[in-house]
Amino acid sequence: MILDDALRLAGRTVARAVTRPPRYDLEGRVVFITGAARGLGAATARRAHVRGARVALVGRRLAPLQELAAELGSGAAAFEADVTSAEQLQQAATDAVATFGGIDVVIANAGIAPPSHTVATIDTDAFERTVDVDLLGQWRTVRATLPAVLESRGHILLVGSIYAFFNGVLAAPYAVSKAGVEQLARTLRVELASHGATAGIAYLGFIDTDLAADAFADASAQAIRQAVPRVFTREMTVTAAADAMLDAIERRAPQVSAPAWVRPLLAFRSVTTAVMDDVLLHNRNVQTAISDAEVAARQPES
Template sequence: MNLSDLRSVRKLLAAVPSAWQGAGTFDPRAKAVVITGAGTGIGRALAENLYADGASVAILDIDAADASETARALGERAIAVTADVADRAAMRDAMERVRIAFGRIDVVVANAGVVPEPATIATMDPAEFDRVVGINLVGVFNTVHPALPDIIATGGHVVVVSSAAAFAPGMAGSPYMTTKAAVEQFGRTLRVELAAVGATAGVAYFGIVDTAMTHGTLDEDELGRAVGDLLPWPLSKRITAAEAAASVADGIRRRAPRTIAPVQWEPYAMLRGAINVVLDDRLTRDRRVHALIHRVEQRALARREA
């Protein structure tokens, strides 16, 4: 894809009816925002962005030290809340703590997520599949559901974090891709339902974001690097956590139904129905993919036997 192609995509998006682009605007000043996974990475960068705009921010993270350090760094309008998004009761309690601290909840961002080690469906530990689903998918429900009475009452906004990974087959990483595709559908459904009561929701998609999770998954694991090498440019382009957070923050201000960063993923997102028919066929024939699958399975079996 060249610069001319990207300009054409932007022009096409600009022509999309305004009703599709958003439902009014949202001013973060004096609003109460909850962000999960906000102790580090994209979540922390988003907290910094919205705090700078005048929002009060609840830094919700499973790591108490990370949450506390981030809240202290932000200032008096930030609080640290420790909870596991996979624990439904704990998340209900967490939202109640935010209500007590701020008196309301205007925005919820379900950002927390994990990536499993490379494994095929055949060799995967079922407990690992359950863990990823519990955090990435069930954790989104556990985050959003207890906050909805406030979101509805304030005419607020919800963001669920999917991924550009939801657009493509998830060989060697099916739990992640599966959950992110499900989160996309959850967010789309939520937007339609909230429209009936004057609130909004959006789905955030990222390509490869330069975070500690990315380094551990793609850079420091030889099989992860091999998976990453299969992505062609510009889909392999990385963005910073700050750039990813800026995309979400902008989407909140516009009450956007979706945000995608980097922009190189837009054509794929728009045309994936056709692209995936071709892509799936090519991947099933690609000898590099076959070789990678065999390597993934050999390592998974070796670790199981160790």
Template sequence: MAHHNPLRGRTAVVTGAARGLGAGLARELAGRGMRIALIGREAETLERVSRELPVESRCYEADVTDDDLMERTARRVARDLGEPSVVIANAGVAEGGPFATSDPGTWRRVIEVNLVGSAITARTFLPGLLASRGYFLQVASTAAFGSAPMMSAYCASKAGAESFAQSLRAECAHRGVGVGIAYLHWTDTDMVRDVDAHDVLRELRAHMPRPARTVYPVEKVASWLAEAVRRRSATVYAPPWLRLVQPVRPLLPLLVARSSARTLPRLAERGALSATGLLGPGGLAAREGRTDGGGRGDAGSSDRR
């Protein structure tokens, strides 16, 4: 029983799977014997990830904010790989800069992808999860409880995603579907590397306590989350020490405000307070609201074994 693997032979859906943590999760779950449905905006990059996997996998080019396209994608996944036992709402984007001068369309796009896209992912795949009595994992962030300046859209979206997952958990528990929330800190993805390319965001991160500045490898974070999937955990912290922050959560806004009151005026004097736009290559891919062609849901679909 110590070697029992409840994931082997089952199907996992991962959004935002073209790069970063999504690709890492696909590799980690494939290593545990799961069939993988990779969903993302970048067909060629999805294909490269798929070719690395030692299991059957399929790629689906889709925008998680498109209800109709995601509904069609869910039907294709069920047809190609079977009803999912695991769905991970990982797709996410970020932008930085002062809220007052932020671009309304970019700000809204972060909310749409990170919050609305997660809800659409859950809605479209929930029938399959109900059939398999499966597990839904919402990838959130420490931004859900430690809101930072210059990241208002990202923090709002992750706090909303956390609350959404908590509500979904309460609705689905009696129907056999588990819902987990992953609280991530700094993970070595393209998006986080782009954070450090912008002076104001890099300096704000530099003023965090030393443990809170550590960037963790994608492979390590993916392994923490995959183990949470195996256990059907209600919460997973990456890194695990973040669990210790939860009891002092009510104090964090005050501490952040005090630190920002010292740091932001100095940065403003240097003229560093400007919008970043969507961060990282994944942010560039998510800039437009729909997949090119207005409805392709299975672009370059592949079958890997």
């Protein structure tokens, strides 16, 4: 009996996976994007606008958001909000609804890169600020916009990373955050279903942005990067990443991965993570990089 029930459940899951839901066209939709001033957020806003969406550009600094809004023209507006402030995000959501009449899609994109230190040496404030922005910032974004998304039966996309399942050596707070974002997206997917709304997560590899440049700015981080095959660290363009996310939104997909190599690693993550951990444990350059990072962190600033 239990086996029969399990097989029936598996059959229904497969059927849902191969049945495409109706296309959720972005034409005329209101897309609320955090971290929209530059990098992936700005590129996503531009590409969404090309698809006919109206875009609410949200970020910490108003001036670059206003410049982007002016560049895009009709159907774009700037809203100042720091994702570490629930009050500011709530005001941005309220103002976006007042401006556009609602919110259909949320892209929780704002994020920062931590310094390349070990768990033993990273500054406590730096660790907690990364989690505050990269995980709790996405939670606050969801909470502020959720009433509008439920009303429109819209879609929420949380911007995750391969670090949701990659080893977070020298980037622990970022990896911790992205693992948490994955769980938040999975939870939302189930909780929103009865309301006709959907949620998903983007598992993205390295992107040619300031965030990636900051993350690998020092020699220790570069050593970690060089310990894995180059195909896994080659940067994709922000346009490619933005289009992948927007395509997933239009499919109401529960997940999207880019570039192409992420998908098989994600599918076999139990093997992927075990192999990766073993490689990093036994790579002499990685262990040297960890030691160097620890020494550098303990040296007084000049």
